[in-house]
Amino acid sequence: MLRFITKRLASGVLLLLVISTITYFLLYFSSGSVARNLLGDSATPAQVVAKTHELGLDRPILGRYLEWLGHALTGDLGVSWYSNQPIVNSLVSRLPVTMTLVLFAIVLAAVLATVLGMTAAVKGGWVDRTVQFLAVVGFSVPNFVVAIVVIMLFAINWMLLPATGWVPITDSFSGWLLSLILPVTALVIATIASAAQQIRSAFKDVLSRDWVRTLRSRGINNTEILFKHVLRSAAPAGLTVLSLQFVGMLGGSVIIEKIFALPGIGQLAVDSTSQGDTPVVMGIVVYSVIVVIVVNLAVDLINGWLNPKVRV
Amino acid sequence: MPLSTEAVAVHSAPIVRASLFARLMRNPMGLASAIIIVVVLAAAVLANLIAPFDPNHTDAMNIMSAPGGVHLLGTDSAGRDVFSRIVFGARSTLISAFVVVITSILLGVPTGLIAGYYGKTFDSVASWIVNMLMSLPAMIVLLAVRASFGSSIISSMVVFGLLIAPGFFRLTRTAVMSVRNELYVDAARVSGLSDSRIMSRHIFTVVRAPIIIQSAMISGIAISIQSGLEYLGLGDPTMISWGVMLNDGFTNIFTNPLLVLWPGLIITITICSFALLGNALRDALEDRQQIRLSRAQKRAKSAAMLVAKSGTSSVAGAATGAQALPEYSAGNHLLSVDHLSVGYPQADGSLKFVVQDVSLFVDKGEVLGIVGESGSGKTQTAFSILGLLPENAKIAAGHIVFDGTDLVSPQSGVISQKAMAAFRGKRIAYIPQEPMSNLDPAFKIGYQLVRPMTQLLGISKVEAKAKALAMLETVGINNPERVFNSYPHEISGGMAQRVLIAGAVACDPDLLIADEPTTALDVTVQAEVLDLLRDLQKRLGMGMVLVTHNFGVVADLADRVVVMQYGRVVETGDVRSILRNPQQEYTQILLSSMLEGKTPMTMLTANAKEL
Numbered sequence: 051m052l053r054f055i056t057k058r059l060a061s062g063v064l065l066l067l068v069i070s071t072i073t074y075f076l077l078y079f080s081s082g083s084v085a086r087n088l089l090g091d092s093a094t095p096a097q098v099v100a101k102t103h104e105l106g107l108d109r110p111i112l113g114r115y116l117e118w119l120g121h122a123l124t125g126d127l128g129v130s131w132y133s134n135q136p137i138v139n140s141l142v143s144r145l146p147v148t149m150t151l152v153l154f155a156i157v158l159a160a161v162l163a164t165v166l167g168m169t170a171a172v173k174g175g176w177v178d179r180t181v182q183f184l185a186v187v188g189f190s191v192p193n194f195v196v197a198i199v200v201i202m203l204f205a206i207n208w209m210l211l212p213a214t215g216w217v218p219i220t221d222s223f224s225g226w227l228l229s230l231i232l233p234v235t236a237l238v239i240a241t242i243a244s245a246a247q248q249i250r251s252a253f254k255d256v257l258s259r260d261w262v263r264t265l266r267s268r269g270i271n272n273t274e275i276l277f278k279h280v281l282r283s284a285a286p287a288g289l290t291v292l293s294l295q296f297v298g299m300l301g302g303s304v305i306i307e308k309i310f311a312l313p314g315i316g317q318l319a320v321d322s323t324s325q326g327d328t329p330v331v332m333g334i335v336v337y338s339v340i341v342v343i344v345v346n347l348a349v350d351l352i353n354g355w356l357n358p359k360v361r362v
Numbered sequence: 363m364p365l366s367t368e369a370v371a372v373h374s375a376p377i378v379r380a381s382l383f384a385r386l387m388r389n390p391m392g393l394a395s396a397i398i399i400v401v402v403l404a405a406a407v408l409a410n411l412i413a414p415f416d417p418n419h420t421d422a423m424n425i426m427s428a429p430g431g432v433h434l435l436g437t438d439s440a441g442r443d444v445f446s447r448i449v450f451g452a453r454s455t456l457i458s459a460f461v462v463v464i465t466s467i468l469l470g471v472p473t474g475l476i477a478g479y480y481g482k483t484f485d486s487v488a489s490w491i492v493n494m495l496m497s498l499p500a501m502i503v504l505l506a507v508r509a510s511f512g513s514s515i516i517s518s519m520v521v522f523g524l525l526i527a528p529g530f531f532r533l534t535r536t537a538v539m540s541v542r543n544e545l546y547v548d549a550a551r552v553s554g555l556s557d558s559r560i561m562s563r564h565i566f567t568v569v570r571a572p573i574i575i576q577s578a579m580i581s582g583i584a585i586s587i588q589s590g591l592e593y594l595g596l597g598d599p600t601m602i603s604w605g606v607m608l609n610d611g612f613t614n615i616f617t618n619p620l621l622v623l624w625p626g627l628i629i630t631i632t633i634c635s636f637a638l639l640g641n642a643l644r645d646a647l648e649d650r651q652q653i654r655l656s657r658a659q660k661r662a663k664s665a666a667m668l669v670a671k672s673g674t675s676s677v678a679g680a681a682t683g684a685q686a687l688p689e690y691s692a693g694n695h696l697l698s699v700d701h702l703s704v705g706y707p708q709a710d711g712s713l714k715f716v717v718q719d720v721s722l723f724v725d726k727g728e729v730l731g732i733v734g735e736s737g738s739g740k741t742q743t744a745f746s747i748l749g750l751l752p753e754n755a756k757i758a759a760g761h762i763v764f765d766g767t768d769l770v771s772p773q774s775g776v777i778s779q780k781a782m783a784a785f786r787g788k789r790i791a792y793i794p795q796e797p798m799s800n801l802d803p804a805f806k807i808g809y810q811l812v813r814p815m816t817q818l819l820g821i822s823k824v825e826a827k828a829k830a831l832a833m834l835e836t837v838g839i840n841n842p843e844r845v846f847n848s849y850p851h852e853i854s855g856g857m858a859q860r861v862l863i864a865g866a867v868a869c870d871p872d873l874l875i876a877d878e879p880t881t882a883l884d885v886t887v888q889a890e891v892l893d894l895l896r897d898l899q900k901r902l903g904m905g906m907v908l909v910t911h912n913f914g915v916v917a918d919l920a921d922r923v924v925v926m927q928y929g930r931v932v933e934t935g936d937v938r939s940i941l942r943n944p945q946q947e948y949t950q951i952l953l954s955s956m957l958e959g960k961t962p963m964t965m966l967t968a969n970a971k972e973l
Binding site for chain 2: 194297358
């Protein structure tokens with residue numbers, strides 16, 4: 051088990067290294083006119099040169115990359131070109147918003163997708179066809195369209211929920227919960243749709259196994275077979291599906307946070323991209339890859355624990 | 363290789379497409395989505411002709427006008443014609459989808475072909491890269507690309523094509539790996555065709571259809587991503603696109619919600635059409651396979667029917683003779699099956715029968731052998747008795763009575779799961795054919811033995827464990843405690859079959875249904891398991907239905923035999939008389955195929971008893 055974890059961690063670190071290297075060279079490849087953009091048109095050429103030097107952009111890229119990597123290994127991702135804030139601080143302060151949004155959504159998606167997928171697989175017939183059709187449609191509606199529709203209906207027409215904005219849980223619990231409902235809805239629909247479809251096939255696969263029939267022949271009741279045995283065997287496939295969906299949601303949260311004006315990492319990503327704040331974009335890539343690695347490792351561990359052949 | 367690939371596509375594509383296309387058009391969902399996509403495509407190509415206004419022409423006097431009149435869908439916040447902008451927006455949308463699909467096919471398909479065909483180092487490196495790409499959040503990567511390459515939507519779409527290429531890679535790789543070892547590919551290789559020719563001629567034809575389906579799906583996703591980027595204001599500001607229109611509408615959502623409605627609607631409808639088209643294509647392909655299959659089956663069946671007909675008529679003739687077919691009635695039999703027919707619904711609505719007009723009975727303490735080759739309906743008959751037929755199976759006719767209780771009554775046509783629940787496991791038990799696939803791999807053997815006992819007999823876990831250990835010992839397992847605490851993957855096939863036998867007899871059933879209980883075992887283990895079954899059957903006084911293709915097993919264990927072929931009973935009777943004097947040609951063939959010119963031990967004992 052320990053070897054398994056070490057191997058997974060090592061491959062995660064390698065992944066992080068490869069991605070951050072590629073991203074670094076891509077991002078800084080085109081950062082020639084940064085100082086000019088930062089200082090504005092009124093700056094003198096001397097000021098631009100000074101600023102370029104200050105940012106270190108006049109040094110060879112390889113040296114800068116190694117320096118960045120050295121700092122990154124000690125947990126320092128540098129400062130924003132615009133706000134001069136340490137990037138790690140802004141990531142950490144925004145992390146709770148994004149994680150609340152994504153975790154809420156993934157738990158909701160896990161429950162609903164399992165219920166829908168399981169029902170479709172077990173009942174078959176028109177229930178199955180309906181779930182499959184809804185899944186295709188749900189998957190097709192982009193999250194920003196869902197966001198606009200729910201804002202129009204629930205916030206503008208019926209005025210039931212706040213259209214945008216974020217209420218910290220420390221300010222007001224009910225306000226926090228209400229401010230989450232619409233963004234989570236917008237984020238979760240496509241996820242439920244595609245996860246339900248894949249969970250359905252996972253269940254169908256397990257239901258067709260010989261041992262399910264044998265368990266029934268032994269007189270074990272259907273509910274127990276379904277919820278204890280079939281669910282258990284379908285769980286690894288379901289978890290893998292959900293981990294992929296989680297990664298997708300990290301991307302989806304970018305759009306959702308921007309629409310709903312949530313002060314999360316996604317919003318930071320959009321703002322720093324349109325400003326050209328390269329160190330922040332770099333920091334966000336590193337953070338995303340780390341989250342992905344941690345989630346995948348957790349899923350691998352759970353799946354390993356669920357499978358007696360792997361468990362040691 | 364590219365040349366020959368094209369040649370293949372040109373030669374064989376029209377044949378595939380013609381039938382696939384016709385099938386697609388018959389599916390209302392496929393037809394509707396295809397029409398929508400064609401309309402969007404036409405709008406994109408003919409935008410200059412269709413659009414009534416210049417999409418960038420601003421009319422300051424006429425901003426946010428309502429739909430109707432000259433401006434079909436009204437005007438936006440700058441007084442531009444919304445309809446014209448939607449028509450021109452189709453252009454950038456479809457171009458984006460096209461760029462993504464082409465990039466991902468160009469990257470994914472050739473690498474998938476090579477990885478699947480040659481495997482080895484290339485495969486492991488490619489698979490690692492694919493896993494890496496799949497674990498990246500696409501939107502974040504696209505933001506990084508936007509930050510480094512500027513606002514060109516095309517470069518974003520090329521990168522998105524790279525990120526989504528794993529879909530094509532995996533699809534191609536899997537398809538190629540499954541085809542690579544097919545006989546016709548071997549034959550092509552032996553006949554000296556070069557690898558590239560084999561790939562283009564044999565393998566490309568296999569992956570072509572899945573690639574088309576995947577392309578439809580990916581087009582939808584690409585449109586969603588492109589519109590999303592444009593909506594965030596991260597796209598190309600000079601381009602007219604649905605996402606930009608949505609953004610403009612969103613800022614005016616309070617004053618004119620219609621400006622959000624039109625682009626939102628067209629984006630959703632277009633993406634939906636691509637997804638539904640992909641689904642319809644897949645259905646059409648699966649249909650075609652099914653139809654091919656059922657045609658082949660029909661041919662086989664009609665041939666079978668001829669043989670079966672002649673068979674049954676001569677059985678009827680024989681019935682008046684020396685060996686009468688008993689007239690079955692529920693009577694005092696432990697189990698009686700009366701004129702049972704089981705079928706599976708086909709695509710055209712008819713039933714394909716796998717069991718037809720089968721009647722048989724088992725008395726208390728008696729062993730009935732059901733013999734026949736595979737496809738004779740013997741296992742389907744056994745599953746009917748257990749009420750464990752697959753869900754789509756239909757009982758078309760017949761009556762099954764177990765110890766005075768109707769399991770299938772002539773009217774209902776279904777197995778009464780309620781009636782079954784009272785018997786299954788407790789009074790009717792089942793031994794499957796394949797030992798390793800019939801134990802749940804996630805649970806320990808002990809749990810799988812104990813759970814039915816605590817549930818059905820209402821005894822405590824401790825009692826059930828003691829009983830399970832005793833049962834394991836009875837079935838000849840030397841170290842019951844160790845097996846009890848093992849997972850199924852930790853024991854051998856022969857051991858697993860003993861565990862399954864122990865599980866079957868654990869609740870002292872009155873009827874044991876054994877479906878080819880020794881077929882999957884080694885020859886030496888087979889004999890031991892048969893001995894065990896005979897011993898248990900005698901000791902517990904169970905009735906038994908022994909399903910097998912092996913007359914040797916029947917001769918060894920059974921009291922009476924039912925011979926089945928093509929879902930019908932061909933011959934039935936006492937085991938000795940059938941072995942000595944088979945009336946039907948089919949029984950004779952079965953017997954002689956088993957004998958292979960030798961006289962088996964079991965025959966000798968059967969004869970010896972008689973002498």
